[in-house]
Structure formats: C-alpha cells, structure tokens
Amino acid sequence: MNKDQFLLAVEGLTVSFDGFKAVDDLSFYLDPKEIRVIIGPNGAGKTTVLDLICGKTRATSGSIRFRGKELTKMKEHQIVHAGVGRKFQNPSVFEDLTVFENLEVSYPQGHTVMGSLAFKRDAAVMAAVEEVAATIFLQDLLDQPAGLLSHGQKQWLEIGMLLIQKPALLMLDEPVAGMSVAERQKTAELLRVITRDHTVLVIEHDMQFVGDIADRVTVMHQGKVLSEGSIEHVKNDPKVIEVYLGH
Numbered sequence: 212m213n214k215d216q217f218l219l220a221v222e223g224l225t226v227s228f229d230g231f232k233a234v235d236d237l238s239f240y241l242d243p244k245e246i247r248v249i250i251g252p253n254g255a256g257k258t259t260v261l262d263l264i265c266g267k268t269r270a271t272s273g274s275i276r277f278r279g280k281e282l283t284k285m286k287e288h289q290i291v292h293a294g295v296g297r298k299f300q301n302p303s304v305f306e307d308l309t310v311f312e313n314l315e316v317s318y319p320q321g322h323t324v325m326g327s328l329a330f331k332r333d334a335a336v337m338a339a340v341e342e343v344a345a346t347i348f349l350q351d352l353l354d355q356p357a358g359l360l361s362h363g364q365k366q367w368l369e370i371g372m373l374l375i376q377k378p379a380l381l382m383l384d385e386p387v388a389g390m391s392v393a394e395r396q397k398t399a400e401l402l403r404v405i406t407r408d409h410t411v412l413v414i415e416h417d418m419q420f421v422g423d424i425a426d427r428v429t430v431m432h433q434g435k436v437l438s439e440g441s442i443e444h445v446k447n448d449p450k451v452i453e454v455y456l457g458h
C-alpha cells in the first residue's frame with residue numbers, strides 16, 4: 212500500500228533517552244479527516260509521540276510521513292509550515308490582548324506580534340477571525356481581553372489560534388483537562404466541526420470524552436501500540452483492561 216495515501220504514516224518510530232526507549236518501534240496511520248485519540252497509562256509515550264511529530268524531539272530511528280514529506284528531517288517551523296498545528300496542555304493565549312487580537316496575530320502573515328498588530332486589518336483577516344471566532348463559540352467576546360475568559364474559553368481560543376493557520380493536522384494534548392461537563396460537551400461538538408476540514412490527533416484520559424469524539428483509538432503502553440480500533444474494540448480488549456482501564 213502507498214503510505215502517501217494516508218495523511219500521516221508513522222512507521223517504526225523510536226526515540227531513546229539515555230538508552231530508555233520512550234517510543235519503541237511505533238507504527239500508526241491517520242486517514243484524512245479522522246479524529247484519532249491516543250490513550251494509555253502515564254509514561255506510555257503519548258506526549259513524546261506528539262513531540263516527535265512536531266519536531267520538538269528528534270527520532271532515534273523510524274519515519275513520519277505527512278502529505279508526502281518526511282517530517283523527521285525537518286525543523287519545527289518547517290513542520291508548522293507543512294500544515295501541522297500543535298496545542299499543548301496548558302493554554303498559552305496572550306492574556307492582555309483581546310480575543311480578536313489573539314486570532315489576528317495568529318493569522319499566517321509571517322509577522323511578529325507587534326508587526327501583526329500594526330498590520331492593517333484587511334477584509335480577509337477580518338473574515339477569517341470572525342469565522343474562527345464563531346466556530347470556537349467566542350463570536351460575542353471578540354473585544355474581551357483573553358485574560359478574562361474562563362479556562363475552557365482559553366482552551367477554545369488556543370484551538371482557534373491554530374485553526375486560523377489552516378493546518379491539515381491538528382494535535383491536541385488533553386484538551387478537556389480542567390473543563391466543566393458542559394464545556395467538555397461543547398469541545399466534542401467543536402472537534403466534530405473541525406474534522407470536516409482537518410485531521411485531529413488527540414491525547415486524552417477522559418474515556419467519556421474519548422467515546423464522544425474518536426473515530427479510532429490507539430492505546431499505547433511502554434512506547435508501543437497495545438491495541439487499536441473503535442472505542443468498543445479497545446474497551447473490551449483484555450490487554451487494555453489489564454494495563455489501563457482496570458486501574
């Protein structure tokens with residue numbers, strides 16, 4: 212099978228830290244526009260996989276193919292440019308800027324923060340900001356400083372700051388941690404809208420949320436794939452119950 216028909220093909224990926232293999236001969240494949248969730252016990256290597264895909268950590272061996280490009284050979288900014296967006300666990304919005312300004316500075320112009328602010332607000336930027344703000348439920352809060360948003364709203368704003376860059380692949384590390392039940396439900400709704408145009412790779416522990424969003428689930432354990440398939444498949448896999456869900 213031609214691996215370039217996948218949006219992302221990870222094959223034989225390995226990284227050693229002082230001889231310890233945090234990710235060990237890992238392979239998995241993402242189809243365009245799927246939502247894949249990676250679950251697994253603490254220390255399984257989930258965050259390290261995202262670090263490897265976005266170029267924050269260098270692979271010891273293996274391959275990461277993304278839309279025909281080999282990411283393991285590329286620098287972080289080149290990987291962003293190729294269409295991979297990554298959101299870390301803690302929101303990192305600009306607290307003193309408004310919702311509008313946070314989205315505006317994230318619009319891909321190649322400017323610094325100050326340069327972008329001085330930039331004339333042209334119609335294309337305005338339209339993109341308004342479209343994304345509506346998607347992330349913040350259309351009525353465009354003039355609000357981001358520092359005044361709730362934790363959940365900051366998480367959505369940060370997702371919006373990625374969306375406005377139109378990445379083909381969006382990677383989210385525990386996006387609903389610290390959110391209320393209502394915010395979790397809205398985030399699930401948001402991710403379903405996002406996958407009309409993007410592929411999403413999520414690390415998550417909340418199994419209710421995983422069941423709400425996942426097309427397929429990859430279970431990691433000790434740097435390897437322990438199980439993979441639908442939520443029902445992995446929930447009923449005795450290996451997964453033994454190392455993760457039974458605890």
Ligand SMILES: Nc1ncnc2c1ncn2[C@@H]1O[C@H](COP(=O)(O)OP(=O)(O)OP(=O)(O)O)[C@@H](O)[C@H]1O
Pocket residue numbers: 228233251252253254255256257258259260
């Ligand atoms: N830069 C590093 N140097 C040394 N060891 C590391 C480094 N990054 C990760 N590790 C180790 O690799 C293992 C996997 O860590 P990782 O954070 O990827 O796990 P995880 O599945 O995301 O866990 P959690 O659910 O707790 O976030 C851990 O034992 C961790 O201590």
